[in-house]
Amino acid sequence: MQVKLIDHTQNPEKVVAAAARLCYSPLGAMEIMDNFVPEQVENFLAKLTELGHDSPLEHASFTFAVEGISRACSHQLVRHRIGVSFSQKSQRYVKEKQFEYVVPKSIQKKDQAKLFDKVMADLQKQYEILLVAGVPAEDARYVLPNACVTNIVITMNARSLHHFFRLRCCERAQWEIRELANLMLAEVQQVAPTLFAKAGASCETEGVCYEGKMSCGKAPTIAELQK
Amino acid sequence: MQVKLIDHTQNPEKVVAAAARLCYSPLGAMEIMDNFVPEQVENFLAKLTELGHDSPLEHASFTFAVEGISRACSHQLVRHRIGVSFSQKSQRYVKEKQFEYVVPKSIQKKDQAKLFDKVMADLQKQYEILLVAGVPAEDARYVLPNACVTNIVITMNARSLHHFFRLRCCERAQWEIRELANLMLAEVQQVAPTLFAKAGASCETEGVCYEGKMSCGKAPTIAELQK
Amino acid sequence: MQVKLIDHTQNPEKVVAAAARLCYSPLGAMEIMDNFVPEQVENFLAKLTELGHDSPLEHASFTFAVEGISRACSHQLVRHRIGVSFSQKSQRYVKEKQFEYVVPKSIQKKDQAKLFDKVMADLQKQYEILLVAGVPAEDARYVLPNACVTNIVITMNARSLHHFFRLRCCERAQWEIRELANLMLAEVQQVAPTLFAKAGASCETEGVCYEGKMSCGKAPTIAELQK
């Protein structure tokens, strides 16, 4: 799996801070932008997080190129709907010559990697037999497995990213999307360290677990705190 | 594939008409609702369609149970994000004992149905070998094919449905999602015939094609009309 | 202010429970719907709330007629974007003959009600002078006050409603939208008591406050619980 931040709002932290400040100021955003000094930006962002004033985070947008995730993972990924955009390689239009695939670690652990490789190689053959027989690519792909990799471009704003990291960096998330989320988080922390200083599963960022009865135990749930 | 409308706003046409009328009336919606006679509802809905005043359509909501579509189809389906909600059978949590699958017609036509059945039976076997070896279901599913069927509950409001039908009843849509769209359209036309009198691909409803250079030729594109 | 639930998904609780169950079941939604007994529905809904599995709530939709809220309130209201739809009386197209208005209680308390009534009566006059002079209604309305009432139809799904109640039933919300939220909550609790048994500000429903430093003190914040 490869994840790269390929573009973003140029000054994500300054723009978020200016938008937040605008709400409580008689000044317009142009004047606020002109007079912001870096420390003020940091102070303002820290306050936002404290107060749970999330909406200004939407003004910062981040675009990622993602390669080598499975279609199992992408199916789960595209269920996110708010403040997110996807462009994905089409299996209808692009033929899968020598498709790559993701091998889950549990399969390696259980010594099933060879079997798995064989299944994949066999599916590649069957796919090609169908193409040669005249079946269109959009139908031949019905034999392709969930493991088959896909490429995708993802854009999310900072508010959606925080939500995504909270859900998907959690131990209870499926391992492949958790790996993706962690790589995306590492990328945005490079360009917006303050904005994402407190991002990730809530056990890490707030010391509390919102998964209720499904908690993994890393941090107490609210019910446990209340006892 | 089975599609059934399992619930909906009780008086979808009346509620849409009342909401639309409210925008241009000194009266409130309660009084409007009390005094609407059926013909007025029809007249109002016809006018809305004519004027392209779409937002009141959002007040009517429709919920479908869908069974027996492929995961290839559901992956495409869940790309719709606006005014739509999905609950889908989880391949992480539910084991696929004797999974069912969708066979594309082109595969039958090209005499590849037997091959296809054999591939599916083989994948069922490999999936079970992995489970028996101790691989968790969420990882064993990586061998399962796009053809594997899924169950899903879909809720869309009438505006999203119109958009969905326009895109997905079109000849250029992939055949499985087109079949789904046509069955959903038939369902809603039973309970809201006026609201969906003009729903479907634009060649049918407006006599014009918006697919530009990719038109199938059933109706002229705007560029062709302008010549 | 008058709030009336004018339509909704017919069996909101059953549909939500069936959609939730589908995710973890080999059965399709049709079979699940057919075999659900009322107690199972209640058990399932209680579990959903416990686990924070919110997405199935989106399948239940509720439509309200609201009359007599101020334009100050409606401006705030329409900032909600997700899973909500609005149709509002247009001040561009509908002339405000004898407009009604909302008088904040603080104005009555401070003995300013007479002044306020006079301002409103005066604005009505100025508005009419402009109309008589030939100014179109869409421009004459620029003199109309925030207090001027409006009529609106609101549709929200149960998930959006829960989010709305959590934010807007809170003591820190502005009083007019809080009043609106409380009336809407009372309406939906009539038709879906289990679905909305735990709805409202988090101090009431969870015994914890998420407003951070802005807490009113009714319940401890997470930081306070952690001490």
Add this chain to the structure above:
Amino acid sequence: MQVKLIDHTQNPEKVVAAAARLCYSPLGAMEIMDNFVPEQVENFLAKLTELGHDSPLEHASFTFAVEGISRACSHQLVRHRIGVSFSQKSQRYVKEKQFEYVVPKSIQKKDQAKLFDKVMADLQKQYEILLVAGVPAEDARYVLPNACVTNIVITMNARSLHHFFRLRCCERAQWEIRELANLMLAEVQQVAPTLFAKAGASCETEGVCYEGKMSCGKAPTIAELQK
């Protein structure tokens, strides 16, 4: 009214073109980005517009500072919900000392500007009387008029912008939001000329009117073209 583009995706055209190309390519987005030459970007964007393949436009995001629009205009503006984010000056928290206001041109034309100014000055006085009497700002604002100006930060992606321009650059849009839309369009055309080469009302961009019976006559409607 002042409108300034204060931030945006750094290479909006390249990122949109790369995301679009990804859908139809065996290559990943990183390689596509590395090898794109400027003319290819232009060709690709032109094709997208032709084919109506709009979703890749969502990867480019634009943020505007807007000052001096009326609350009448902002109320209409914030009705846009999809792919848009707003941060607006709060009348609850910020006191309106010497509020500025928008004077519609029709009021000047009809020689009512003096009357209008007097109404505004009077409202400023009444507002201050309420504040002095101890009425909180969030309630005193109920006397403030629709004309009162507000400051707002707007973020929209390129797809939402195209939709916004199509609706709001149209002659039938209200004049103040049309002015806003035209200024926003001028701003984005500076930094992404190809992406917004064909943006605005459909009479200008496509030579056809979608307003149906409400057409202003600048371009034929589809019904007229079909005759």
